[in-house]
Amino acid sequence: MSHANSSAQARAAEEPRAIPATPQALLEAVLAVNQAQDPRAREILDSLIRHLHAFAADVKLSYEELHQGLDFIVRVGQASNPLRHEGILLADILGVATLVLLMDAEGVLEAGGTEPALIGPFWRANQPVLENGARIASDDTAGERLLVTGRICTLDGKPLAGARLETWQAAPSGLYENQDPEQDDMNLRAVFLTDADGRFWFDSVKPAGYGVPIDGPCGDLLALQQRNHMRPAHLHFIASAPGHKVLTTQIFDANDAYAYSDAAFGAVGSLLRKFEPAGDGAYRLDVELKLEPGETRLPKPPLS
Numbered sequence: 001m002s003h004a005n006s007s008a009q010a011r012a013a014e015e016p017r018a019i020p021a022t023p024q025a026l027l028e029a030v031l032a033v034n035q036a037q038d039p040r041a042r043e044i045l046d047s048l049i050r051h052l053h054a055f056a057a058d059v060k061l062s063y064e065e066l067h068q069g070l071d072f073i074v075r076v077g078q079a080s081n082p083l084r085h086e087g088i089l090l091a092d093i094l095g096v097a098t099l100v101l102l103m104d105a106e107g108v109l110e111a112g113g114t115e116p117a118l119i120g121p122f123w124r125a126n127q128p129v130l131e132n133g134a135r136i137a138s139d140d141t142a143g144e145r146l147l148v149t150g151r152i153c154t155l156d157g158k159p160l161a162g163a164r165l166e167t168w169q170a171a172p173s174g175l176y177e178n179q180d181p182e183q184d185d186m187n188l189r190a191v192f193l194t195d196a197d198g199r200f201w202f203d204s205v206k207p208a209g210y211g212v213p214i215d216g217p218c219g220d221l222l223a224l225q226q227r228n229h230m231r232p233a234h235l236h237f238i239a240s241a242p243g244h245k246v247l248t249t250q251i252f253d254a255n256d257a258y259a260y261s262d263a264a265f266g267a268v269g270s271l272l273r274k275f276e277p278a279g280d281g282a283y284r285l286d287v288e289l290k291l292e293p294g295e296t297r298l299p300k301p302p303l304s
Contacts, residue, residue, distance in 0.1 A: 027053045072217055079216035085121055085302070089218045092118060092264035093227075102268070108245075108292040111155050115269045117250035122176045123236065125301040127166055127189040134192075135203040136167070138184040143172035143205035145282035146275065152198045152239045152289045159198025160291065163241035166191050167202070169234070174210035178303060206275060206283055207233045209256050212263050222263070229263050232256035237289060238299075244291035246298055251287055 019029045030049055036042040055061075079086040091097040101116040102109070109115065130136065137143070152163040168189040170176050177183040188207075192200040211229045214222060222229050233253040240246045252259055254272040278284040 023053070023057060072221075075217040079218075084213065086216050086218055088121060089212060089216075090221075092266070093212065093218055093222060095265040098265045098268065105292075108155065108290075111292070113155055113290045113292055114247055114249055114288070115271050116248055117266045117268075117271055118264060119238075119248050119299060119302070120236065120250075121302050122170075122178065123166070123168060123238070123301045124178065124186070124189060124303040126304075127168065127191050128186055129191045129193075130202070132192055132195065132199075132201050133203070134190065136188055136190040137171075137203070137205045138187045141171055141183070141187060141205055145278075145280075146204045146206045147201075147278055147282060147284045148204055148235070148287070149201040149284070150199065150237075150287040150289060152194050152200070152241065152291065154244070155290050155292060157290075159194070159196070160241040160244070161194055161196045161198055163194040163198060163239060163291075164191060165194065165200045165289075166236075166238040168236045169204065169207040170210055172205055172208045174208045204235075207235060207253070209233045209253075209258050227263065228258065228261060230258040231262055231264055232259040232267055234267075235285070237287070239289040239291060240296055240298060241291055242296055243293060244296060245294040246296060247289055247291055248299065249289065251285065 019025055027050070030053075031046055034042060034045050034049065036045060056066075076086045076090055088097070097118055101118070105113065105116050148167075150165070152160045152165060154160060168176070171180065171183060171188060173180065175183070177185065177187040177189065188204065190202060192202060194200050209230055209232045212222075212231060213219065214229045219229065233256045234250040236248075236250050238246060238248050250266055250271060252262070252267040252272050254274045259267060259272055273285065273287070275283040275285050
């Protein structure tokens with residue numbers, strides 16, 4: 001090969017070339033420009049790009065449909081504010097949030113740990129610390145009495161004394177106290193510390209199920225899918241102890257009309273429980289929360 005031909009080929013190799021007009025060439029070009037320095041960020045973006053292109057090809061997405069989807073994403077952002085996070089709601093009703101929780105807890109679930117569940121948007125900072133046996137419902141909170149007993153322990157059943165238990169729930173009206181000006185501040189919210197046997201107990205009222213917001217784009221999506229927007233009655237729990245990972249979970253009323261059609265797909269596995277009659281019109285719920293060894297990292301409450 002002559003020197004002239006070799007130089008011409010080298011120049012041709014250096015000159016920018018148009019992306020060939022094929023889906024595969026386009027995908028390769030988009031992947032090639034992802035030079036994120038963080039390895040995990042690069043891995044996530046590469047996979048996202050591949051799946052987005054594969055999704056568009058699989059359904060033969062039209063340009064008009066693309067823009068309908070983009071408009072939906074914009075509306076999700078516009079519907080969010082300090083008191084409402086439409087993006088979290090979207091992850092919930094698509095089952096993505098529960099999927100991520102279950103994947104993260106795969107090892108502990110295999111070891112017999114408690115299933116995690118969504119924190120949701122209603123947990124408040126600085127919930128009152130009460131003595132075991134206290135009533136967390138205000139005197140004017142009407143409803144069937146619920147006696148809650150529980151135990152926080154290790155995966156092999158050893159009690160965790162002094163463990164911290166946060167709980168909150170909706171009233172029988174289906175509203176959390178921050179949603180309802182008729183309820184006392186911090187009604188149906190509390191923090192308890194376990195005794196020497198890892199136990200906690202308190203007095204409450206039987207919660208009611210409620211609907212997720214449907215006045216935004218997520219409501220439009222539920223209507224499009226012809227789905228209900230209801231969540232079954234439940235209590236929230238966050239259990240923590242030094243040297244153990246934090247467990248965020250919910251316990252659902254298995255007798256609720258929507259127990260097996262939770263709009264947020266949170267009612268999984270053993271989290272569905274029967275609230276047993278306790279006499280005089282009251283109910284009883286007993287729970288065991290098993291914590292995995294590891295770093296104690298408390299999540300940030302979404303509400304002050």
